[in-house]
Amino acid sequence: MRLTVHGTRGSYPVCRAGYNRFGGNTTCLFLRSGQDQIIIDGGSGLLPLGDRLARDCDARHRVHVFLTHPHWDHVVGFPFFRPAYDARFTITIYGADSENKKLEQIFQSQYRSGSFPVAFDALPARMGFHRLQAGDEVRLVDTTVRCIQLNHPGMDLGYRFDSARGSIVILTDLAPIVGNILGLGMKERAADHPHAFEQDYQSMLVDFIKGADLVLYDTNFTEEEIVGKQHWGHSTPQEALQVLGHLDAPPGLVLAHHDPDHDDACMDEIYRLAGRAGGSQGIDVFIAKEGGSFEL
């Protein structure tokens, strides 16, 4: 099982000097799990990834794309995904409906006339959709995938990928929930008992991670920055460590979804501080870097 980072910036792509070690592309991850080729999100990092997949393709290929949520920084690369223009590819897209769009429409709207020159229906690849709801399970050849709803504005899914080689959890994007219930439908479900709802959500999150080897976590903000911005829907390294601290045998933590204002020097410092805090809890801390990978 190998997870490769093709984009890990939050909000929008950052094209500046001083950002090249951690990378400026928005969220796109590639997970090779036995025979299964899995892409998680299609931010701007999908352009170089798609280019490479199409170039390396020597036969028919099947690619599974899991969408956490449809915010721009997670979908903007799809119209430029080269395998979609290649008839040798079969591409299955997994994800949830948004509040006002079906999963299919989330993709088709990106190819609509006036916004993009190619119509979705004209794509040569075989495109399929698999609608998910929180709690669903999908069995691929060598991988089992499960999902839960994360606390982020709109509908956002966290994923867990289990194989014989190990288990990787992707949690992006998500915010601390206490006093800050954000997810689509969550407020309604929490209405009468918000405190109990928050506790249930936190236990569910911890259960979802239990037994995993690695957790990639949205740690966009520092503790200073998150003040007044909790409703933006992102966490901090400390919040991630606190969640992982509930486990007897915590997984490794990968810091991800870097804020566009955090240049390489700033990321070095965030990583250093998180590593020290994790060390005191017995948690290994890693950081997502464009081009970097994690192997189990």
Add this chain to the structure above:
Amino acid sequence: MTGCSMTMRFWGTRGGIARPGPETVELGGNTTCLQLELGQDEPLLIDCGTGIIEYARAGAGLSDHHHFHLLITHFHWDHVLGFPFFFPIHSPEATIHLYAPFDEAVILEHVGALFDGTYSPLLDMGNLPATIEIHQLGQERAEIAGVAVSCCPTDHTDPCFAYRFERDGRTLCVVTDHETRDNDANDQLAEFMTGADLLVHGAQFTEEQYLSDFEGSGHSSIQRAIATDEQVGAGRLLLTHHHPLHSDDRLRLHLARVLRQHPRPMPVELAREGRGYDVAARRDSPPS
């Protein structure tokens, strides 16, 4: 007369999709956004690809501006996707004037779709703290932020327009997305560009790429942009809308090769993000 200075500044020079990374640091990785600096109080911008985020970030004292004038060439993603991240939209003091030669309803539909609650938490452009005013441009010349503006359709995969700016005897033409080929649209546009002191022209491909894979793509090659520049007698040519997968080095090497093979010296450059280019009246242009 000399008048005020006229400077074309690039905040985004890539076509298609933003392309961060070491290979694009020099010419820039952000998608199309240009600023016409005329020494005026109210900023005048062309297109709002991701470059507009960089413009807003770099703009010291941006909060002093209450009126922004933003011309749109067309609604492909690489020309509008920076708008939801343009922070003046969150300022109740800001008024953003959007201009395009499209029906008001079409402008509203395309820009409004950026705020549908699915692709960002922002739901309904009408709820933004800033005032957004839509202006439908017609065939006649308009006066916008102190400069005369006219437009002309280009040959692209969806309706798209070129802009011509004139002030104090100086003329700038901006043609971001146009496929240079032998047809009426091309003739009409060539007439529109005639005599520009500075021509900004899209050049997404090499000629070899264009001929092998991209006829009908709505974009020109570097060679075709240069041929157009010669045809319309522009003083200086700036190439933009660089291919997102072409590295800075590849682009520079390619342009150098094309210019070496060209029979005459040509004032041609690759547009760089962050840089301003003076629109100077040519020595041979008549006094105004």
